[in-house]
Amino acid sequence: MPEILRMPEVAANTTEAVVSSWNVSLNTPYAAGETIVTVETEKAAVDIEAEAEGTLLRLLAEEGQTVAVGSPIAVWGHPDENQDAVDALVAALDLPAGSTVGGDAGNESPAEVAAAGAAHDGAGTASSGHGGRIFASPIARKLAAEAGLDLAAVVGTGPNHSIRRRDVEAALAVSRAAGASDSGPDTGASPPPARQETGPVAVRADFEDVPLSRMRQAIARRLVDSKHSAPHFYLRATVRVDRLLDVRRELGGDAGAAVTINDLIVRAVAVAHSRVPGLNVRWNGDSVRQYRHADIAIAVATEHGLVTPVVCGVDTMSIGQLARRTRELIQRAHNRRLRQEELEGGSITVTNLGMFGIEEFAAIINPPHAAILAVGAASQQPHVVDGELQVATIMRLCLSVDHRPVDGATAAEWMRELTGILEHPVRILA
Amino acid sequence: MPIHRAIEPGAAWTELVVTDADWDAASAELLTAMLSQLVLIRTFEEFVLDLAAKGLIHGPAHSSIGQEGGAVGSCISLTSRDTVNGSHRGHHQFLAKVLTHLHPDGIDPAKPVPEDVREALLRTLREICGLARGFSRGRGGSMHLRWDEAGAIGTNAIVGGGVPLAAGSAWAHKHAGTDAVAVSYFGDGAMNIGSVLETFNLAAAWSLPLCFFVENNQYAVSTHIAEVTAETRLSGRGPGFGIRSWKVDGMDPLAVHLVLQEALEHLRAGRGPVLVEAEVYRYFHQNGPFPGSAFRYRTKEEERQWRQRDPLDTVARHLVRRGILAQEDIAGCIQQAKELMAELGEVILEPKPDGKPNEKRIKPQEWPDAGIVDEGVRGDLSELAELPFTDLGDHAGELVESSFIGAIAGVLARRMETDPRVVVMGEDVHRLNGGTNGATRGLSERFPERVLGTPISENAFAGLGGGLAMDGRFRPIVEFMYADFMWVAADQLFNQIGKARHMFGGTGTVPLVLRSKVAMGTGYGSQHSMDPAGIFATAPGWRIVAPSTPYDYIGLMNTALACDDPVVVLEHVDLYQSRGPTIADDYDHYLPVGKAAVRRRGSAITVITYLAMTQYVLAAVEDVGIDAEVIDLRWLDRASLDWDTIAASVQKCNTVLIAEQGTQGTSYGGWLADEIQRRLFDWLDAPIERVTGGEASPSISKVLERAAFAGTEEVAAKLRQMAEV
Structure with missing residues (x-):
């Protein structure tokens, strides 16, 4: 008996995900545990593994298509499954038009258009899907061929759902974004040379409109939302970090993990949270959630965009554990291998542009956090102590705070604690 | 009761009849020369018919056997500077002109056939068989025989089609200051076609040294002359046009010769054209080796009676009668000619492999290489190689605002000033202060000899321009007041001017410029509003330019005039009053062939357009606000299109709109x-x-009218539609 493969809920509270890539071909047997399909949410790509051996008999969702959680994406079974049975099963699904649609209004993706088109056609697949003739413009075919892109995976937005150049470019942008982690640094280069061969297309325009990746869409939406809904206020402080740097040097080779200045700051934030719990909160709309542990997000700039993996229970970790955990998260962030749950939770983000020599900056709170700590560069500066001029290593901090759950005084108290900890780093280890 | 007074035509119309006294007075050299030509032509044509009967001639073999008297009698007095052309039935005239050219003092029938005659006969035979070493590389065949060097400027398969071209040749003779003449041969079937009658009028009006030589053989294919005209005495047409006319027995070569003596004196004296009607008879049907009686449109008795007046026999009889040649000499002459033709046959023929006994085929190596099929439709533009091509941005000179119509008059005046070969002709171009639009303003005052106001007869004056261009001594600029008149002159434009170069072997030049006015929007209606670009684009041989700015007009006209191919310069009345930058006092710049102008850079849609539509496209693009790239083609014909610019733009934009104003049916963009x-x-x-x-x-x-052609609004609507999809 053929069976339905449905879109899994890859992360809590997600309602939809994108079929990023089908990793096994139709009618090709796979083993249990083999990755069948990769699905992508706004922040993570998840490999879906086969529960048992079998064969994909029919694809019900194209690559790039957004599908509601729980909706069918494929039919699988034994390789010699009766086609009539497959047809009957698909027919019985009676796929509603909305089953794979759920994007934000005004943010309709090509995949959604295709899903709607498929519904109009009364078939389970888009009109440009497998089996029938694919309507595609000559330049769309050429670009797809050069990029090794299967047109069956592209959804057309032209007349009669034909595939136009823009559709191939959108698909290529998505597959580049999705494929970068799979392919590593070398294979990532294969589409770009093809683009160069198309010369006039890429080179002669004065600009190129790069279609939004899912991640870029998510960043844009979340940060606009944050700025609109969370009333920000900002506290600035200057910290002398000579002793913090000494501590870092002393910890240097310890525990197999180089401790970074950022690790020490994250650890200091955890200590400040335990001393001023009023900042270790989040705004729920109708309540304020008070956290018991210090779950702290760290901002990681990757080539695909900004991600903020959360280090949970920093208050319970040794500095070495923290350093190792942080390094691992950053590595996986770059490889797009973060799991959805690793991107969730926390009350504060630590973001550091010190490595770029930025002295000070104010950051936008990463919702649903209550605050974000922006860390500038440490640099030697003239410093007056008791009327005497000294050379000191100074670092500037800026805390952005959501005024809804946190008042200024609470935040100021937290900030005073933090600066105290950083200037007396022995407290970090407390 | 009204009184009737007889009116005499202004030009004389006489019949010339010879007597034995005239035969006695003729020199022995003239008569033996006539005999040699008659024998060679007759034998040649009999051999051609023999090949046709064996299926070795592809297409028709129109023999003139029986009619040689007219051709030999007329050509034998011509010099090599004199020119002749003729019709589909032209072997005899062509050979008579060639033989006279090679041996103006006559060929001695008692001596072996000279080697150069043998070569010319072989080359003619090869052309008729469609072989590579024919005069026109086998392209022309029996109906298109040309050897410029001999003054044989090309026979023609369109009835009457060659007559206007001969007028061009005659015009060139006259205005080059020579006393050479042109003879245009045609048959009775051509006497009632417009191009011939138009040319009667034009040649007489302009007093051209042109002999209209009609071979009245009484039958247009199978239709007798009495069935198609009330005045069967065809030389009677001449006086109505003011043309001195003769009737003569064309079966009598001496009679024809004597008429030509009178006619040539008239022509060389600059007294205008002449008409000679020679009554002749073709022994065979229209084409092929069977007599007309076999097709039942005439009787064997009629054919027998005409054969009794055979021109070859007549000349032979008088030669024997006067004791100049013996009967055996004549038999020997004929035998020698037959052996020569058999020998020429051996050159091009071989036994057919696996064929019947004596079955022949053309030697494979004689055929032309099929790869040359399109070679020489137009020239290679090598005549432009030394020209200094520039575009507007290349000039250091001062830019000034000029009107489009001023640019036309300016560049025409400048070229007439620097190049005495340039001749302007058209209706009213010499009056109205520069024609109907002022394009030729000031020219007739400065160059009265070279600015020709024509009768309203487009076929004749377009053809005259074509003949003038093919002659090579002048560079005519023919104006059509409205583009639609191209249909009136279609034979001359497309069958003659456009095809001539290729048809005659691909090496000749046809430096004609046709100025053609597009007048949609002026309220002149259904027969005066077409854009001819689409039609000219289908016609091999033509180049097409479509200037949309005053600067482009000057540069494109200069290049068109320098080019050895026929070029139609499209002019749109919407542009005449427009203004644009030109180089101050500079009418000497050239725009390169095959270079379009990108009028607007963009990346969304490639819009390809030309002429006045360019400005409407640019307005529509701004109106819609789309980032279109607008290409003004400038050169529209297949050979001169700027594929580099088009390809680069299409590769960038991927979407193409071709915008033009004219009607669908004759449109260019298809x-x-x-x-x-x-x-x-x-x-x-x-x-x-x-x-x-x-x-x-x-x-x-x-x-x-506005609803019928396209402009800014139609382009804008299409751009919006394309942007939405």
């Missing part, structure tokens, strides 16, 4: 869309779109 989809298919992201006018020709009513 072939271009076809070519683009084939050349650039992989770069297209959508079907190639087009904007044209409607199906109907624009009407007089202003509202209906």
Whole structure:
């Protein structure tokens, strides 16, 4: 008996995900545990593994298509499954038009258009899907061929759902974004040379409109939302970090993990949270959630965009554990291998542009956090102590705070604690 | 009772009849020369018919056997500077002119055939058989025989089609200051066709040294002359046009010769054209080796009676009668000619492998290489190699604002000033202060000999221009007051001028410029509002330029005039009053062949347009606010299209709109869309779109007229539609 493969809920509270890539071909047997399909949410790509051996008999969702959680994406079974049975099963699904649609209004993706088109056609697949003739413009075919892109995976937005150049470019942008982690640094280069061969297309325009990746869409939406809904206020402080740097040097080779200045700051934030719990909160709309542990997000700039993996229970970790955990998260962030749950939770983000020599900056709170700590560069500066001029290593901090759950005084108290900890780093280890 | 007074025609119309006294007075050299030509031509044609009977001639073999008297009698007095052309039935005239050219003092029938005669006969035979070493590389065949060097400027398969061309040759003779003449041979079937009658009038009006030589053999294919005209005495047509006319027995070579003596004196004295009607008879049907009686449109008795007056026999009889030659000499002459033709046959023929006994075929190595099929449709432009091509941005000189019509008059005046070969002709071009639009302003005052106001007879004056261009001594600029008149002159434009170069072997030149006015929007209605670009684009041989700015007009006209191919310069009345930058006092710059102008850079849609539509496209693009790239083609013909610019733009934009104003049926863009989809298919992201006018020709009513052609609004609507998809 053929069976339905449905879109899994890859992360809590997600309602939809994108079929990023089908990793096994139709009618090709796979083993249990083999990755069948990769699905992508706004922040993570998840490999879906086969529960048992079998064969994909029919694809019900194209690559790039957004599908509601729980909706069918494929039919699988034994390789010699009766086609009539497959047809009957698909027919019985009676796929509603909305089953794979759920994007934000005004943010309709090509995949959604295709899903709607498929519904109009009364078939389970888009009109440009497998089996029938694919309507595609000559330049769309050429670009797809050069990029090794299967047109069956592209959804057309032209007349009669034909595939136009823009559709191939959108698909290529998505597959580049999705494929970068799979392919590593070398294979990532294969589409770009093809683009160069198309010369006039890429080179002669004065600009190129790069279609939004899912991640870029998510960043844009979340940060606009944050700025609109969370009333920000900002506290600035200057910290002398000579002793913090000494501590870092002393910890240097310890525990197999180089401790970074950022690790020490994250650890200091955890200590400040335990001393001023009023900042270790989040705004729920109708309540304020008070956290018991210090779950702290760290901002990681990757080539695909900004991600903020959360280090949970920093208050319970040794500095070495923290350093190792942080390094691992950053590595996986770059490889797009973060799991959805690793991107969730926390009350504060630590973001550091010190490595770029930025002295000070104010950051936008990463919702649903209550605050974000922006860390500038440490640099030697003239410093007056008791009327005497000294050379000191100074670092500037800026805390952005959501005024809804946190008042200024609470935040100021937290900030005073933090600066105290950083200037007396022995407290970090407390 | 009204009184009737007889009116005498202004030109004389006489019949010349010879007597034995005339035969006695003729020199022995003249008569033996006539005999040699008659024997060689007769024998040659009999051999051709023999080949035709064996299926070795592809296409028709129109023999003139029986008619040689007219050709030999007339050509034998011509010099090599004199020119002749003729019709589909032209072997005899061609050979008579060639033989006279090679041996002006006559060929001695008692001596072996000279080697140069043998070569010319072989080359003619090869041409008739369609072989590579014929005069026109086998392209012309029996009906298109040309050897410029001999003054044989080309026979013609369109009845009457060659007559206007001969007028061009005659004009060149006259205005080059020579006393040479042109003779145009045609048959009784051509006497009632417009181009011949138009040329009667034009040649007489301009007093051209042109002999209209009609071979009245009484039958147009199978239709007798009495069935198709009330005045069967065809030389009677001449006096009505003021042309001195003779009737003569064409079966009598001496009679024809004597008429020509009188006619040539008239012509060389500059007293205008002449008409000679020679009554002749073709022994065979229209083509092929069977007599006309076999097709039952005439009797064997009629044929027998005419054969009794055979021109060869007549000359032979008088030669024997006067004791100049013996009967055996004549038999020997004929025998020698037959052996020569058999020998020439051996040169081009071989036994057919696996064929019947004596079955022959053309030697394979005699055929032309099929690869030359399109070679020489136009020239290679090597005549332009030394020209200093510039575009507007290349000049250091001061830019000034000029009117379009001023640019036309300015460049024409400048070229007439620097190049005495340039001749302007057309209706009213010499009056009205520069024609109907002022384009030729000031020219007739400065160059009265070279600014020719024509009768309203487009076929004649277009053809005259064509003949003038083919002659090579002048560079005519022919103006058509309205583009639609091209249909009136279609034979001359497309069958003659456009095809001549290729048809006659691909090496000749046809430096004719046709100025053709596009007048849609002026309220002149269905028969005066066409855009001819689409039609000219289908015609091999023509180049087409479509200037949209004063600067372009000057540069394109200069290049067109320097080019050895026929070029139609399209002019749109909407542009005449427009203004644009030109170089101050500079009418000497040239725009390169095959270079379009990108009038607006963009990346969304490639819009290809030309002429006045360019400005409407640019307005529509601004109106819609789309980032279109607008290409003004400048050169429209297949050979001169700027594929580099088009390809680069299509590869960038991937979407194409071809915009033009004229009606669908004759529109230009169809072939271009076809070519683009084939050349650039992989770069297209959508079907190639087009904007044209409607199906109907624009009407007089202003509202209906505007609805019939396309402009800014139609382009804007199409651009919006394309942007939405």
